[in-house]
Amino acid sequence: MKSFSIVLSRLLVILFISFLGCKNETSKDPTTKEAVEVLKDFTQYVNPFIGTSNFGTTNPGPIAVRGMANVSPFNVAGSQNLPLEKDSRWLSTPYINENPFLMGFSHVNLSGVGCPELGVILAMPTTGNLETNHLKYGSTYSEENATVGYYTNKIDKYNVKVEATATTRVGVSKYHFPAGDANILLNLGLGLTNEEGAMVKVVSPTEIEGMRSVGSFCYYKPEEAYPVYFVVRFSKPADKFGIWKKPRNYKGVEADWMTYNDETRIKENYTKEVVGDSIGAFMRYKFDKPSTVEMKIGVSYVSIENARENLEKETASKSFDDILTDAKKEWNTYLSRIEVEGGTADDKTIFYTALYHTLIHPNTLNDFNGEYPKMKTRETLKTDGTRYTVFSLWDTYRNLHQLMSLVYPKQQSNMIKSMLQIYDESGWLPKWELNATETTTMVGDPAGIIIADTYLKGIQDFDVDKAYEAMKKSATQLENNALRPGIKDYIEKGYLTTTTVHSGSVSTTQEYNISDFAIAQLAKALDKKDDYNTFSERAISYRKLFDKEFNLLRPKNDDGSWVTPYNPEAGANFEKNLGFIEGNAWQYTFMVAHDTKGLIELMGGETPFVNRLEDVFEKNQFDMANEPDINYPFLFNHIKGQEYKTGLKVNELLKQHFKNTPDGLPGNDDTGTMSAWAVFSMIGIYPVSPAEPNYALFTPVFDKITIHLDKNYYKNNELILSKKSTQEGIEIKVNTEVFDKHFISHETLTN
Amino acid sequence: MKSFSIVLSRLLVILFISFLGCKNETSKDPTTKEAVEVLKDFTQYVNPFIGTSNFGTTNPGPIAVRGMANVSPFNVAGSQNLPLEKDSRWLSTPYINENPFLMGFSHVNLSGVGCPELGVILAMPTTGNLETNHLKYGSTYSEENATVGYYTNKIDKYNVKVEATATTRVGVSKYHFPAGDANILLNLGLGLTNEEGAMVKVVSPTEIEGMRSVGSFCYYKPEEAYPVYFVVRFSKPADKFGIWKKPRNYKGVEADWMTYNDETRIKENYTKEVVGDSIGAFMRYKFDKPSTVEMKIGVSYVSIENARENLEKETASKSFDDILTDAKKEWNTYLSRIEVEGGTADDKTIFYTALYHTLIHPNTLNDFNGEYPKMKTRETLKTDGTRYTVFSLWDTYRNLHQLMSLVYPKQQSNMIKSMLQIYDESGWLPKWELNATETTTMVGDPAGIIIADTYLKGIQDFDVDKAYEAMKKSATQLENNALRPGIKDYIEKGYLTTTTVHSGSVSTTQEYNISDFAIAQLAKALDKKDDYNTFSERAISYRKLFDKEFNLLRPKNDDGSWVTPYNPEAGANFEKNLGFIEGNAWQYTFMVAHDTKGLIELMGGETPFVNRLEDVFEKNQFDMANEPDINYPFLFNHIKGQEYKTGLKVNELLKQHFKNTPDGLPGNDDTGTMSAWAVFSMIGIYPVSPAEPNYALFTPVFDKITIHLDKNYYKNNELILSKKSTQEGIEIKVNTEVFDKHFISHETLTN
Structure with missing residues (x-):
């Protein structure tokens, strides 16, 4: 495929020159004689x-x-x-x-x-x-x-x-x-x-x-x-x-x-x-x-x-x-890294516009000469690669970076390096970094989740020791912890209480759990067994906030008692809420993708789990516009016999919220997170649990999706996902093989 | 005297080093061996x-x-x-x-x-x-x-x-x-x-x-x-x-x-x-x-x-x-250019502090490398000499520049050059220039008066043709005249009316008269006879505003009628006044020093003139704190037998308004104008009519005043003014000669 790529890029010159009505002198370039194949203009x-x-x-x-x-x-x-x-x-x-x-x-x-x-x-x-x-x-x-x-x-x-x-x-x-x-x-x-x-x-x-x-x-x-x-x-x-x-x-x-x-x-x-x-x-x-x-x-x-x-x-x-x-x-050049066939014209527009949106942020901070401002003091520093900025990580740790790792791994690698530069400069990994300031917007400790996810996907050309050190710092420093307020209670009690933080005690506990799960996964890969055990245990402490009475999560007071009275619906539509940030118990309870099995057990088995999950949608508690619940539709893949619901739900949500119109996003794009959701959803895979190199697999919108993989990171030149209607239903192929499982590893996808 | 000056400046090094308690290594300098004479520290x-x-x-x-x-x-x-x-x-x-x-x-x-x-x-x-x-x-x-x-x-x-x-x-x-x-x-x-x-x-x-x-x-x-x-x-x-x-x-x-x-x-x-x-x-x-x-x-x-x-x-x-x-x-170095003997300790302090005040403004605008901002647009220009700024010319044209011409002619020359730079840059001479902005504060067209005065005193190392052109421009341009609003009426009627300007029609007419007198004087020196005649005639047009009824100046309406009713006292204490700027008829009527003879005639002879002049003081209409009348005391020198009153009045005013205390100035120093008044008054000469190279002569405060003249501009090395009590009264000597006239020319003083 390499020679094809070269041809492609050369042809583009011709295409756009004619597209813009310019003189086509460039076509006199002898190298363009190779150009014979049909060239696609994905920008259209x-x-x-x-x-x-x-x-x-x-x-x-x-x-x-x-x-x-x-x-x-x-x-x-x-x-x-x-x-x-x-x-x-x-x-x-x-x-x-x-x-x-x-x-x-x-x-x-x-x-x-x-x-x-x-x-x-x-x-x-x-x-x-x-x-x-x-x-x-x-x-x-x-x-x-x-x-x-x-x-x-x-x-x-x-x-x-x-x-x-x-x-x-x-x-x-x-x-x-x-x-x-x-x-x-x-x-x-x-x-x-x-x-x-x-x-x-x-x-x-x-x-x-x-x-x-x-x-x-x-x-x-x-x-x-x-x-x-x-x-x-x-x-x-x-x-x-x-x-x-x-x-x-x-x-x-x-x-x-x-x-x-x-x-x-x-x-x-x-x-x-x-x-x-x-x-x-x-x-x-x-x-x-x-x-x-x-x-x-x-x-x-x-x-x-x-x-x-x-x-x-x-x-x-x-x-x-x-x-x-x-x-x-x-x-x-960037958009053509994913080629889709089938689908309507609107589907293609929705898809490529979403992909376009994921290529806006994080964006470039450094100047042409490599100089960029140091965190906070803004002294001038210099970088070899790209110093990225606008890290809205509470949003993007869920899917955008996973998309980058798969399609643009070089960029993703540079993003990790940028996070480590931020750590070097400020002493902390970013949370919501903007042009060399840490805005401290939203909660949790998301950078480490992305680092682990990226590393576990084989993108490892960054200083993982430093990264691990940085991740452990925010997970363990008890005083003046810039990323994890309330960490003492979190470690001692296993959760934050309504006294620890003004709002979002449950949400924040869940976020820390996911971060600790990421540390555990990276520790395992780095052969740090003690850490793996410690952080694996910490990663499921949310369970202490699971209330059987509601079969939902519920905030606890400082003395360990439940917050009473309790209305799980409170907190929707961005109202302030003791237990949850930008959401309510419905929108957060399933946000433990790393421990879905645990949650199933807490809820009393697969049937109550599926019922509760369906309740979310039926009770109109699902919020497509906000991050905590956006991986809910893919959780059906965990339950045997229920997997088909993933494709149905996803399709329903795509149709309802993603359109080829100005109001064609469900709300804030969240620096590309909503768009990344659409991109994955339309190609039939979704990284359901951050820091796990796995994707839920389901029916894509398009008949065929070709992802041109980066040879510097992946063995294969390309990844082809395709669907075909058969008598038994829809058959999904990964490259040339029919794939009938509901999860697929990154390794299998790319190598 | 040259060798003395050299010794003096070398000695100063020693003096101040010991004064400040520093190591006196400098005294090892062999050149200091010449230092034998008593050195005076005037800064004390x-x-x-x-x-x-x-x-x-x-x-x-x-x-x-x-x-x-x-x-x-x-x-x-x-x-x-x-x-x-x-x-x-x-x-x-x-x-x-x-x-x-x-x-x-x-x-x-x-x-x-x-x-x-x-x-x-x-x-x-x-x-x-x-x-x-x-x-x-x-x-x-x-x-x-x-x-x-x-x-x-x-x-x-x-x-x-x-x-x-x-x-x-x-x-x-x-x-x-x-x-x-x-x-x-x-x-x-x-x-x-x-x-x-x-x-x-x-x-x-x-x-x-x-x-x-x-x-x-x-x-x-x-x-x-x-x-x-x-x-x-x-x-x-x-x-x-x-x-x-x-x-x-x-x-x-x-x-x-x-x-x-x-x-x-x-x-x-x-x-x-x-x-x-x-x-x-x-x-x-x-x-x-x-x-x-x-x-x-x-x-x-x-x-x-x-x-x-x-x-x-x-x-x-x-x-x-x-x-x-x-x-x-x-x-x-600067203060020692005038040495005084006699007088009290306070007299000396009042004198040298006044001299110090005259050496603050105009001040340096250009940087060490000669760069300074162009008028208004502030593009960077470069000067060889010093570009001076803070030209409060309505004040300083009356005496400060005359003091500079006598004692610091090199500085005065550079000030004229700065005015011409301003003309080059802005198209107009300055009026109240401040750090390369023309503030347009006060009235009149004063720069030309200073230029003529300076030139007529033999300080001629500037482009007098350009200066003359600049002076004529503001005196003749009828439309959009930046310096002389109301010039049309002034030329046509001979005066501004209460319709021409909101206030100060008489004052402004007088100011233009003095400027035109200056042009005439310079024209004469440059052998421009027609201009001399034209501007000499213009220079006395104030006479049309002289009202015999009051024996004072009085504003006129547009139709040529007097402003009625008329109270000549109105306008004191900076009240707004139709006819006068910062003053009233009493404080302005005698401000025609270039035509005192004409004023005497208008008033009906010497006796009514002296009576009216004494009225100013007796009716408490004299204002020491404001410029228009500050040369009044010296006008007694014009009247035979009355000259002694100049010395008396000056002494009285000095005692009343100039003290060795924080309130020892009569009001705003007016960028050194009040102080220049004190300096001249204490040494017994005063430049009573700007643009006339003459001084009124009267009894100085000090017994002996030695002014070290600049050899680059004056023939004499020094000018000595002294007084001695004799049986007939006080005898005044200029250098070694007894001088019994009441005016002395600049030429006589310096050469």
Whole structure:
């Protein structure tokens, strides 16, 4: 298959060049003569609008694979966008599909998260007189379209067509202005983040540089707010340039003397640094005929110099069209690692868009030169590989990293290495790391679960001794434990109590159990028998919270008594709950996949277990939008004769929650976790128990799935999953063999 | 005298080395063997506390001759300093002698101005726990003392002794901490300026860098706010460091989610840029015994790099004591240019302190490498000489520049060159230039008056053609005239009307008259006869505003009628007035020194003129604290038989308003104008009519005054003025000759 791959990548050049209507000089390259096979453009199956409504919190703007930069339309400010307006309610995305009013394009964004953050460095083209107030310069938009790495719309008020694309660290836009006065505004006040403060400096008529403060994800850790640096380059020198600043509204005697109080100040032709909360820069043009301006915004979390280098190294003399071609090519290289046959057109779109979503976060933190900020202090460090960031691990430990291990093991390996860098720098593995800050969002100690899972799948080119040391540290340090609050009670009693933590005592106990199970599994592989025994025992301590009365988990008080009265339904819909985090007893009780056998016993055998599991769905307690219960459907595979229910449930859930529409995700994509669920579910395997190199096997959506495996990690070149209807029902093949078991090991799948 | 000067400067080295108790290794220098004459330390006669009360708005902190940096104690914030507290009233100084509560030391300050500005980059030593709120960390202080280039006090709350000195661009402090926890705070929120916004970054445990926004002098031109950059170096590496930021107090739904709203955030060991309105950095030490830390703060208006270079080039490896020695030496070099004999000890102190005050502003704007910001846009330019700034020309055109021309002609020449640079950069000569912004404070077109005065005194090493062109531009451009609003009416009618300007129509007419007189005088020198005639005629147009009814000037309406009813007393004490700026008819009518003969005629002869002039004093209409009337006392010299009154009045005013006490200035020093008045008045000459190279001559305070003249500009090495009591009265000698006239030309004085 190797030669095929080479042909494939060469052919792509031709494909996209013609796709974009460029001159096909490249086809003169003699090497392309090998290109004979049919080439697939998988990017055509991506609909970047999926997840941009129904709180999916993805955005349709262009981004490179795991890019640092992302050009998202920003339409969540201003009364025109009520009720989905960022200052009137909790809102965690720069773009919502149904919102009508656009304020510009933000250049660093998070995808599929539940807290407002980033959404800054906003650019906006306008025409006519200079207006710097976004509530006034905003506009409706139309003719919106998006494909992988490309977004376009028309800004109605100014009749300006916008096109955007991106490289890893550079957002690139092309503004089509009508004749007349044209303005490009760079607004550093407006943003989705809770943080304020920026610096901007016009370097020349073609360049602006600066920084914007961001931070306080979920309103946590405001003291760790940090800068994102940028350099903006314009293809045409501005006729006029300048900055604006709107200071705070002064009160008291001083206000009496200020004739200019509460007014925006414009500084034309000003070339020094300006700082403030509400500032921006502008470039102005006078066009005697319709004209385009291309704008490149390089970003960095290290320095302005690095932002400039990123811009130069990644986009150099490339035009917008060159960059777009490259972006599409890169995406196809990744998307084509899984080829599917069969299914409807919508199925393919849902699938490849989901795969696309899993390739956004974790994303690149390091600059082109390898530099990245150290955790917390932000000293400059350097990495050889990629330093990944945006580790929303409470979400992604469940399936996203398992997908990476199978399809993109090199990336997964680098993600583990990034986690170990974080450990080196901060003394702790990440929990919810964001741009070199640990936000401490959610509960549990998830990094070790991913490390064990990855190692046990044969991806072992990282320092496993250090990893093991890091995992044991958070599992054993009793005082000032950054990852496991309540660890003393957990070790002594086997569980957290309602006194140990304000909420989520049961959930957190379960999370620690899973982490300890992961340590045990890794200990076994590393031949550390004592640890294996200790942590295996710890890993099932949740059993002490199992209440026979309800056949569900139930929180306990400090004295060991049950919390009374007890309503297992309490805590759904994200209400605060003594025992559970973002869920209730129904949504958590089965979240012990590593000990499903134990749970079956606790519940009194397979029948009560299956009944209780079906109750979850029938009592409408299943929540597709939240992580704790998303592996429930696959648990039917454990019970002989009930396995068929897995496929049924999964199909039902796919149909209900995953659609080729903006509201086609069940809720927050959770940095790709929901999408990873869809990817696995549609190809008929699911990693039901993290840190166990096993998959539940069930009927896929597609007739045939070919996964091109990475030869550096796996023996086989490819893995083919296929289904065929036979007289006895549906026959599933793994590669060429019919497979009739309900679980399949990673080893079997890949080697 | 040349050889004497050389000896003098060599001797100074010895003097100050012994003065400071340093090792006198320098005395081994063989060249010092020449040192035999008695050396005078003129710095002993400077009391830096003069003018620090009674709204003198000087400060006692160390500054080099025309220094950019100045370490001023800052005691004008907080309720402890009420009623003289900066946020509760108009206050234009960082320090007031009677205020008890200290918040730190600001490193760029203005001296003797009437509007709040600068007073930023505040450093404060504290002990114990870190407290970043200046309202909490402030303290009373004691053991305060100041000499030229040196200030010390004890911060009571922390028992920390502070010493401070300065080079041209670097403020240097020495903190004597007791054993225990010690902190050095760098507060970038607090300041005297109306502007907010700063950036700070801890570079290492011994260095901090950043910038602070300043601007809006007198609440004018907020759009021209600009940055001052700084680099701070500490002699000892901090054990801990960090920054703080207090964001704005959020309102609305967002505030509900912010558990940290309205709270200061501390970032320990953080090494990236932080921006905001209320931010600061700190260095922390743990001393096991009493210890000192020396801190150097280099400043620049161009860049952080230049601030660092300024710091390195000016202070390099020098200790606090080295720098202090150099500072004293430099000051003595300048102060010793005028030697006085006779008079009381207080007289000498009043005199040398006044001379010291005239050597603070205009001050240095350019960096050590010659770079300075261009007017308004602040692009970086480079100068060969010194680019001076803080041109409060409405004040200083009256006497300060005349003093510079006589005693420090090289500096005066550079000041003219700076004015021409400003013209080159902005298209206009300065009016009230401050750090490369034209604040447009006050009225008139004063730069040309100074240029003509300087040129006519033989200081001609500047581009007089360009200067003349610049002067004519503001005198003739009818539209968009940045310096002379109302010029059309002025040229057509001969005066501004109450319709032309909101206030000060008469004052402004007079100012334009004086400027036109200056143009005429320069035209004459340059042999431009037509211009001479035109501008000579224009220069007396004020006569049209002379009202015989009152024998005073009176504003006119647009139709040429007098403003009626008319109360000539209105407008005193800075009340707004249709006809006059900061004054009334009494304080302005005689401000036509270039046409005193004409005024005498208008008033009906010498007797009514003298009567009216005496009325000013008798009716208590004379204001020593404001410029328009400060040359009134010298006008008696014009009237035969009345000349003796000049000396009497001057002596009376000196005694009443100039004292060796903190309230020893009549009001704002006006960047040295009041002090220049005292210097001239005490040595018995006064430049009564700007742009006329003449001085009124009268009895000096001192018996003998020796002015060491600059051989590059004047034929004589020195000018000696002396008085001797004889039987006929007091005999005044100029050099060796008895002089019995009442005016003396600059030519006669110097050559």
